[in-house]
Every structure is written in C-alpha cells, then in structure tokens.
Amino acid sequence: MPLLILPVLAYVxxxxxxxxxxxxxxxxxxxxxxxxxxxxxxxxVWLQTxxxxxxxxxxxxxxxxLVERRLAWGxxxxxxxxxxxxxxxxxVLCALVFRAKRLRRFYR
Numbered sequence: 001m002p003l004l005i006l007p008v009l010a011y012v013x014x015x016x017x018x019x020x021x022x023x024x025x026x027x028x029x030x031x032x033x034x035x036x037x038x039x040x041x042x043x044x045v046w047l048q049t050x051x052x053x054x055x056x057x058x059x060x061x062x063x064x065x066l067v068e069r070r071l072a073w074g075x076x077x078x079x080x081x082x083x084x085x086x087x088x089x090x091x092v093l094c095a096l097v098f099r100a101k102r103l104r105r106f107y108r
Contacts, residue, residue, distance in 0.1 A: 001102060001103065001106065003097045003100055003102065003103055004037050004097070004103070006093075006094045006097050007034065007037060007048060007052060007094045007095075007097060008034045008037065009094070010052060010055060010090060010091045010094040011030040011031060011033055011034040011055075012030075012031070012034075013087060013090075013091075014030045014055045014058070014059075014091070015027050015028060015030050015031060017058075017059070017062065017087075018030070021062075030051075030055070033047075033048070033051050036048065040106055040107055040108065041107065041108075042107055042108060044107055045098045045103075045107045048095070048098065049095045049098060052091055052092070052094055052095035053092070053095060055091045056088045056089075056091040056092045056095075057088075059084055059085075059087045059088035059091060060084070060085075060088050062084060063080070063081060063083075063084025063085060063087075063088065066080050066081075066084060067080060067081050067084075
C-alpha cells in the first residue's frame with residue numbers, strides 16, 4: 001500500500017532524531033513499530049495512531065527545548081522552530097492515513 005510509506009518515513013525520521021540525541025540501539029525502536037504495519041488487524045491502527053501521536057509530542061518537546069536553548073544563547077530560533085513544528089505536523093498527518101478507505105479495508 002503506497003499510503004503506508006508515509007508512516008514508515010515518519011518512523012525513519014524519528015529514528016534519525018533519536019540517533020542524533022544518543023539513544024543508541026533504542027533509537028531503532030520506531031522501526032519495530034513500522035514492522036507492525038504489515039499486520040492486518042484493527043488494534044494495529046489504534047497502536048500506530050497512538051505511537052505516531054507520541055512521536056509528534058516528542059518533536060514538539062524537542063523543538064521547545066531547542067528554541068529555549070537558542071534563545072538563551074542569543075541565536076536565531078525561528079528556522080529551528082519551523083523545522084521541528086514541520087516534523088510534528090508531518091507525523092500527525094501520517095497518523096491520519098489510517099482513515100483512508102483502502103487502509104480501513106486492510107485493517108479490518
């Protein structure tokens with residue numbers, strides 16, 4: 001399903017974020033969630049939606065900390081805030097792909 005590429009991209013982006021912040025092997029945990037996309041059961045949709053919302057919350061949390069740090073150092077913060085907000089928005093939109101008719105039929 002081509003729509004499932006979007007949540008996978010959101011998980012890969014989160015992995016890169018976690019690796020950058022030194023989470024070690026735990027940074028690959030979102031890829032395990034991406035593997036669950038192949039299981040055609042209804043609870044998978046609920047789990048994926050919850051995980052993607054948590055990932056969006058992590059983007060907002062990390063963005064807030066980044067903006068605070070840049071403000072404290074007197075550096076420009078607007079671009080950093082826009083990038084982090086864009087990552088959060090992309091992740092939330094990826095959670096909405098499960099509302100598509102094709103995916104609802106797949107995850108019965």
